[in-house]
Amino acid sequence: MVARAKSSRSPGPGIKGRQQLAGWIFISPVVVLLGLFLFVPVLMAAWVSVSDWTGRGSPFAADVGYVGTENYSQILTGGGLATQDFGTSIRNNLYYVLFVVPLQTALSLFLAVLVSRRIMRGRGFFRTAFYFPSVTSSVAITVLWLFLFSQSGVVNKILSWFTIDGPNWFADPRGVIHVFLRAVGVESAPQALATNEFLGISWWQWVSGPSMAMSAFILMAIFTTSGTFMLLFIAGLQSIGPEIEEAAMMDRANAWRRFIHVTLPMLKPTLFTVITLGLIGTWQVFDQIYVGTQGGPAKTTLTPAYLSFNEAFNQGDWGEGAAIAFILFAIIVFFTIVQRFVLRERDTVKKPRTKRSQAVAVEVER
Amino acid sequence: MKTVRHTRGSRRLSLAAVTGTAALLLTACGGGSGFEDEGGDGGEQSSGGPITVLIGSSGDAETNAVTDAVNAWAEESGTDAKVQVAADLNQQLAQGFAGGEPADVFYLSTDQLAAYAGNGSLEPYAADLENSGEFFPALEEAFTYEDEFWCAPKDFSTLGLLINNRLWEDAGLTEDDIPTTWEELRSVAEQLTDGKTPGLAFGPEYQRVGVFFEQNGGGLVSDDGSEATVNSAENVEALTFVQDMMKDGVAAWSSDIGAGWGGEAFGKELSAMTIEGNWIAGAMENDFPDIDYQVAPLPAGPEGEATLQYTNCWGIAADSDNIEGSVELVDYLTAAEQQMAFADAFGVMPSVEPAAEEWKEAYPEMAAFIDSADFARNLPTQEGANDVIADMNAQLAGLKGGNPQQILDGVQQNMEAVVSQ
Numbered sequence: 067m068v069a070r071a072k073s074s075r076s077p078g079p080g081i082k083g084r085q086q087l088a089g090w091i092f093i094s095p096v097v098v099l100l101g102l103f104l105f106v107p108v109l110m111a112a113w114v115s116v117s118d119w120t121g122r123g124s125p126f127a128a129d130v131g132y133v134g135t136e137n138y139s140q141i142l143t144g145g146g147l148a149t150q151d152f153g154t155s156i157r158n159n160l161y162y163v164l165f166v167v168p169l170q171t172a173l174s175l176f177l178a179v180l181v182s183r184r185i186m187r188g189r190g191f192f193r194t195a196f197y198f199p200s201v202t203s204s205v206a207i208t209v210l211w212l213f214l215f216s217q218s219g220v221v222n223k224i225l226s227w228f229t230i231d232g233p234n235w236f237a238d239p240r241g242v243i244h245v246f247l248r249a250v251g252v253e254s255a256p257q258a259l260a261t262n263e264f265l266g267i268s269w270w271q272w273v274s275g276p277s278m279a280m281s282a283f284i285l286m287a288i289f290t291t292s293g294t295f296m297l298l299f300i301a302g303l304q305s306i307g308p309e310i311e312e313a314a315m316m317d318r319a320n321a322w323r324r325f326i327h328v329t330l331p332m333l334k335p336t337l338f339t340v341i342t343l344g345l346i347g348t349w350q351v352f353d354q355i356y357v358g359t360q361g362g363p364a365k366t367t368l369t370p371a372y373l374s375f376n377e378a379f380n381q382g383d384w385g386e387g388a389a390i391a392f393i394l395f396a397i398i399v400f401f402t403i404v405q406r407f408v409l410r411e412r413d414t415v416k417k418p419r420t421k422r423s424q425a426v427a428v429e430v431e432r
Numbered sequence: 433m434k435t436v437r438h439t440r441g442s443r444r445l446s447l448a449a450v451t452g453t454a455a456l457l458l459t460a461c462g463g464g465s466g467f468e469d470e471g472g473d474g475g476e477q478s479s480g481g482p483i484t485v486l487i488g489s490s491g492d493a494e495t496n497a498v499t500d501a502v503n504a505w506a507e508e509s510g511t512d513a514k515v516q517v518a519a520d521l522n523q524q525l526a527q528g529f530a531g532g533e534p535a536d537v538f539y540l541s542t543d544q545l546a547a548y549a550g551n552g553s554l555e556p557y558a559a560d561l562e563n564s565g566e567f568f569p570a571l572e573e574a575f576t577y578e579d580e581f582w583c584a585p586k587d588f589s590t591l592g593l594l595i596n597n598r599l600w601e602d603a604g605l606t607e608d609d610i611p612t613t614w615e616e617l618r619s620v621a622e623q624l625t626d627g628k629t630p631g632l633a634f635g636p637e638y639q640r641v642g643v644f645f646e647q648n649g650g651g652l653v654s655d656d657g658s659e660a661t662v663n664s665a666e667n668v669e670a671l672t673f674v675q676d677m678m679k680d681g682v683a684a685w686s687s688d689i690g691a692g693w694g695g696e697a698f699g700k701e702l703s704a705m706t707i708e709g710n711w712i713a714g715a716m717e718n719d720f721p722d723i724d725y726q727v728a729p730l731p732a733g734p735e736g737e738a739t740l741q742y743t744n745c746w747g748i749a750a751d752s753d754n755i756e757g758s759v760e761l762v763d764y765l766t767a768a769e770q771q772m773a774f775a776d777a778f779g780v781m782p783s784v785e786p787a788a789e790e791w792k793e794a795y796p797e798m799a800a801f802i803d804s805a806d807f808a809r810n811l812p813t814q815e816g817a818n819d820v821i822a823d824m825n826a827q828l829a830g831l832k833g834g835n836p837q838q839i840l841d842g843v844q845q846n847m848e849a850v851v852s853q
Contacts, residue, residue, distance in 0.1 A: 121526055121530050121553075122552060122553045123529075123530070124532065125530075146845075147816075147849065150823070216690065217689075218690060234687070234690055237829075239830065362826065362829075363687065363826070363829050364829045365823070365826040378526070380522045380523070381819055382547035382548075382551075
């Protein structure tokens, strides 16, 4: 409709039409590639998720039956092992997202502000140093992490200097919130939390917090991805001209206020990108788990992405594996929409008010 | 007006072109290469085509031994055959079956048997082998699904008790003290415990702690596999026995003392005893050559001697182009002398009874492992059972502070769902 309205307005219609055809021809290689390697596989996976395909031969063969939403209900409401595993993986990943996304965003912003300061010496060196973990293969870093966080590893050695008896990180399934509760005297689950359950695991297990093993992965994710997002923030910071900061200085805003009220609002598009990419990346965490723990200890590092792989390739439950992948897709879309809503432009309502309150603040200072 | 129609027309044309391309692509996928089910027409499989052997190797020694054997057979028979080492065997097998082009011969574990036999991926050939009657009965049982003997066990391993000789003597123990009952096991573990170093350590998994269940007359499923018996009184008693040893600090999970598996704990002298299989010989030789140790059969429980055994078979794909040749190859690979060659190369035990004596003579210090074959049991092989066991292992990690009855009750529910399928 839009295209038609536009083209009817513009002169030289014949050329325009031919241009459009040429346009289609030009993009056809990409359309074909995307179709072949993205669209068709997604459709196939969608079919597998509603079929009883056993993993032999074509999923479109005559003997593969349609089972409706059986695979989905098995995972979401079945109450059996499939549901428990899925619930556990969602819990694990939820804590992973909850810790990694805010921390990595804050840290990368902090680093970006640091290395963007014009007076700092050796900026280039620090930029490279902070970016380094991002360009290293995640498999290599995972292996490194396994060493660092082993029972007698470097991390525990450092902790021992402060007379802290470090846990055996990658073999410790205790959730950090549970550990904390135990430390303040809550030994066992309150009745209400122990008896009620959601997705096959009790609410007491839901509030366990990330396990020690997952905490190590959380630290690793923050360590590796902060560099990437730092680059995005640096780009965002560079697009803010020095005159804006100068103007804020003239208004006698101190450094902290300049950051909160000037820099941060102007970084909002970058912030949106970083959080979106962070959310997607953290919900899809797979390679660290595959290399590091394969879901252990006690399934506390099981994530939906790894569970999907495991169900399909190791257990032969292709339908359930595909269904988990689609549920994960829905979760990511949901969270992205939520954060889009939270970070939406509210300038029209808010801006005058903030300005006024700032003016008032300046008045008061005088 | 005219202009509008023109544009619209060309748009429609290009759209049609795109849709056409997409449709073509789809048919290309459906018709030709990977996704077609080619196994259905059957009949003329034995075209004498080349044979691919997919193995999950423990290291160079195994890879070289299998490659040599397959090459020797290929030369002898004139059929082309080559070995492929899988990085992730399960995943590569699954991919092959899904694509309709699986490897012809491959390693297959007991827990994958039910799924692949059930969906028709496997060729049930084992009963036709020349040496079909010579396999250990318990191994034949492990690869029997719905009363059919599907594939030939390639070798096997049992669990035994490994003892560190130096620590054993330091504790003032002698040859006569080697435990033969649970009480004796407990008492030697106590004597071997030194501060935070427990006398006994093994991996936090049913695959190890299960020996106590079996020794107490328990097990995860009933003998005919029709009933889940996870929370039986025998099992609870067995698990409580292990838990008590842990609470007293005389036994521990290998993971709790900073080792990846029982063998590592044992090799690093983090524990004086462990429960492991005969594969440990290779690990000790390579990683901990200075440790002097001996192998004893596991002590008997209240209900007699028992251990667990692990085995893989040579699976043959139903979709193979050369089933006849594949069976001949397996015949060659499972022959007694070839199995002894494998034993020499990478420390496995032959799956055929006639080779057992020879093996024992060649490896007298490992005799306890093959002697244990007489009372070795299999893990449940129902489809989905390994999922349940994996879940159980997840809970076993917390055994020390947990409640055995509660742990087993939870697993019982899951196992019931699996056996009632």
